[in-house]
Structures are given as C-alpha cells and as structure tokens.
Amino acid sequence: MITTSGLTKVYRSRGREVTALDGVDLHVREGEVYGVIGQSGAGKSSLIRCVNLLERPTSGTVTVAGQDLTALAGRGPRAGRELRRARSRIGMVFQHFNLLSSRTVQDNVELPLEILGTSGKERSRKALELLDLVGLADKAKAYPAQLSGGQKQRVGIARALAGDPKVLLSDEATSALDPETTRSILKLLRDLNQQLGLTVLLITHEMDVVKSICDSAALMDKGRIVESGTVSELLATPGSELAAALFPVGGEATGDDRTVLDVTFHGESATQPVISQLARTYNIDISILGAAIDTVGGLQVGRMRIELPGRYEDNVVPIGYLREQGLQIDVVGAEPVLVKEGAK
Ligand SMILES: Nc1ncnc2c1ncn2[C@@H]1O[C@H](COP(=O)(O)OP(=O)(O)O)[C@@H](O)[C@H]1O
Ligand SMILES: [Mg+2]
Numbered sequence: 289m290i291t292t293s294g295l296t297k298v299y300r301s302r303g304r305e306v307t308a309l310d311g312v313d314l315h316v317r318e319g320e321v322y323g324v325i326g327q328s329g330a331g332k333s334s335l336i337r338c339v340n341l342l343e344r345p346t347s348g349t350v351t352v353a354g355q356d357l358t359a360l361a362g363r364g365p366r367a368g369r370e371l372r373r374a375r376s377r378i379g380m381v382f383q384h385f386n387l388l389s390s391r392t393v394q395d396n397v398e399l400p401l402e403i404l405g406t407s408g409k410e411r412s413r414k415a416l417e418l419l420d421l422v423g424l425a426d427k428a429k430a431y432p433a434q435l436s437g438g439q440k441q442r443v444g445i446a447r448a449l450a451g452d453p454k455v456l457l458s459d460e461a462t463s464a465l466d467p468e469t470t471r472s473i474l475k476l477l478r479d480l481n482q483q484l485g486l487t488v489l490l491i492t493h494e495m496d497v498v499k500s501i502c503d504s505a506a507l508m509d510k511g512r513i514v515e516s517g518t519v520s521e522l523l524a525t526p527g528s529e530l531a532a533a534l535f536p537v538g539g540e541a542t543g544d545d546r547t548v549l550d551v552t553f554h555g556e557s558a559t560q561p562v563i564s565q566l567a568r569t570y571n572i573d574i575s576i577l578g579a580a581i582d583t584v585g586g587l588q589v590g591r592m593r594i595e596l597p598g599r600y601e602d603n604v605v606p607i608g609y610l611r612e613q614g615l616q617i618d619v620v621g622a623e624p625v626l627v628k629e630g631a632k
Contacts, residue, residue: 539577
C-alpha cells in the first residue's frame with residue numbers, strides 16, 4: 289500500500305547539510321497498522337512528510353496505493369493538481385491537532401472538502417457523518433477551545449478522513465495526550481483500521497503505542513530503518529532490539545556458574561508447561577528472573593528470562609530441548625559461537 293525505495297532527504301540551510309533520511313525502504317501492506325519508532329531526530333517526521341510529499345524527497349520514490357507520487361511531482365502545473373488530488377486521499381493526523389480556532393468543529397472537518405470543491409450540502413452531510421464516526425456528533429457547533437485534547441484529536445481524525453482516504457498517516461498523534469486519552473484514541477484508530485479497511489502508518493517515540501495497536505513495526509535510527517517486520521517476525525529474530533524493547537525482561541545472573549536464557553514465545557507455544565517439563569526431565573532447578581507477557585494483535589506473546597544452574601557447556605542438552613519445543617532461546621551474556629551465527 290505504501291512503498292518507499294531509496295528514500296533520501298537532505299535538508300540544506302545556511303550552508304549546513306542534514307541527512308534526515310538515508311535510503312529508506314519501507315513497505316506497508318494494505319490494511320495493516322504500521323508503527324515507526326525511534327528517538328527524537330531519527331527522521332520519523334521527515335519520513336511521514338515525504339510519504340505524502342508535504343516534503344519533497346531529495347531522491348528515491350514513494351508509491352501510495354499503486355501511484356508513484358514522486359513521479360507526479362515537478363511536472364508542471366497539471367501534474368501539480370494531480371499530486372494535490374493524490375494527497376487529498378492520504379489522511380494526516382498531527383500531534384498538535386492543527387485545528388483552526390476560529391472555525392467550529394464541523395467547519396474544521398469541512399475544510400478539506402471545501403478545498404476539493406465539494407458542494408455545501410454534501411460537505412455538511414459528510415462532516416456530520418464523520419463526527420458521528422469519531423464519537424463527536426454532539427460537538428459539531430462547538431469551537432476547538434471548548435474541547436479536551438482527546439476531543440480535539442478526534443476532530444483532527446475526522447478531518448483526515450474527509451477525502452475518503454485509504455491511507456492514514458499519523459505523526460505522534462497521541463504524544464500530547466494523557467495515558468487514558470491515548471488509549472481511547474489508539475482504540476479509535478484501530479476501529480477505523482478495521483471498519484474502513486484503512487491502512488495506518490503511524491510514527492511514535494512510545495513503545496506502548498506500537499505494542500497496543502501495530503501489526504508491524506520499524507525502528508529508525510539516524511535516518512535509516514535498522515529493523516522492520518511484523519511483530520511476530522521481530523519477536524522471532526534473535527537479538528532484535530525492537531523485540532527486546534517491546535518485551536523488556538530484566539534480571540541478572542545470581543552467580544558465575546549460571547546460564548541465563550531469554551525465552552521468547554508467541555502464539556501456540558506456552559512457556560509455563562515447557563519450563564516445568566524441563567525441570568522434571570533434567571531434574572534441575574530453574575529460576576525465573578523476569579517476564580513480560582502481553583497480547584499483540586490478539587496473539588499472546590512474551591519473553592521470559594530464566595536461569596539454569598551450571599555454565600553454557602553444561603546446559604547444551606536442556607537448551608536443545610527448549611528449542612525443540614518451538615521456543616526461541618537467546619543465551620544472555622557469554623554468547624556461544626553458534627548463537628552468533630544464527631543471529632546473522
Ligand atoms: N526543515 C528542516 N530543516 C533542517 N533540518 C531539519 C528540518 N526538519 C528536520 N530536520 C532535521 O532532520 C533530522 C530528522 O528530523 P525529524 O524528521 O523531525 O526527526 P524525528 O521526527 O524522528 O524527531 C533532525 O536532525 C532535524 O534537526
Ligand atoms: Mg517528529
């Protein structure tokens with residue numbers, strides 16, 4: 289649904305060059321919620337602004353719903369109009385809502401329809417329908433100043449949906465909201481994704497956002513995507529930073545003569561019985577040092593850090609047993625050669 293290839297953005301100002309995007313290949317499938325996470329300055333906003341051509345990429349291409357937007361750009365005034373049309377079918381939600389304070393809620397939602405030249409009656413019908421969809425049917429005549437942050441963001445979302453987009457882009461849409469409001473806005477985005485078949489690309493610096501609604505995620509660092517995939521693919525990737533951040537488990541070895549393992553499971557494989565079977569089969573005491581278990585996209589996923597008595601060499605057989613049960617095992621600390629090779 290959204291594909292970028294070799295996307296590069298270099299800002300030039302006062303003789304200084306900043307490479308905000310450095311060859312980004314992103315692929316967002318139709319109907320999924322895709323989260324891009326990264327620290328401040330990683331290039332997330334630049335990426336999203338290049339995806340809808342608010343910002344012209346320095347090089348590379350952007351294809352949305354089969355249309356190469358970068359080809360539309362810069363081909364004279366006619367192509368300019370085509371690009372504006374294409375852009376109107378990509379909804380965008382902003383961190384600070386970007387509502388016009390002098391306009392009512394309804395008039396804010398109607399704004400993009402005015403620009404598209406929709407008739408007054410149709411505009412009003414559409415705006416009220418969208419306000420109903422986001423749960424604000426009774427606020428049509430209110431002004432932004434009379435709304436809470438969460439309500440303002442609902443207006444922002446209704447406005448983003450005015451052009452019947454297939455794609456919704458969200459730049460830190462919940463970063464200005466409290467945790468409870470954040471949850472309700474994320475739920476709204478998830479509902480819209482499911483009801484309307486909307487593809488959502490959202491960027492965030494909060495891991496919880498990714499955890500609660502994303503099907504897939506990418507980690508950005510210094511203008512590059514350093515990891516990406518579906519949440520279960522990431523969890524199945526040994527040494528994945530994103531997986532570790534999604535399901536952080538702590539816990540230090542209690543002594544030198546110990547083997548610490550991170551056990552990752554998702555879907556079918558349940559850890560609990562496997563761990564007790566392991567203890568019985570090999571007659572060893574297993575300590576659980578930490579665990580993080582959650583539901584992602586309806587699947588139970590999690591990590592557990594466990595400790596076995598003895599060094600790695602003493603535990604080759606039990607580790608093999610765990611792997612045979614379909615669990616992903618990362619040996620923490622002293623990394624044996626085998627694990628390193630597997631990580632490549
Ligand atoms: N309009 C701009 N002009 C110059 N530099 C910019 C501009 N926008 C962003 N940058 C720089 O590009 C880099 C990436 O910024 P941004 O895409 O906003 O990252 P993020 O959203 O991940 O915080 C930063 O170093 C930032 O200072
Ligand atoms: Mg940003």
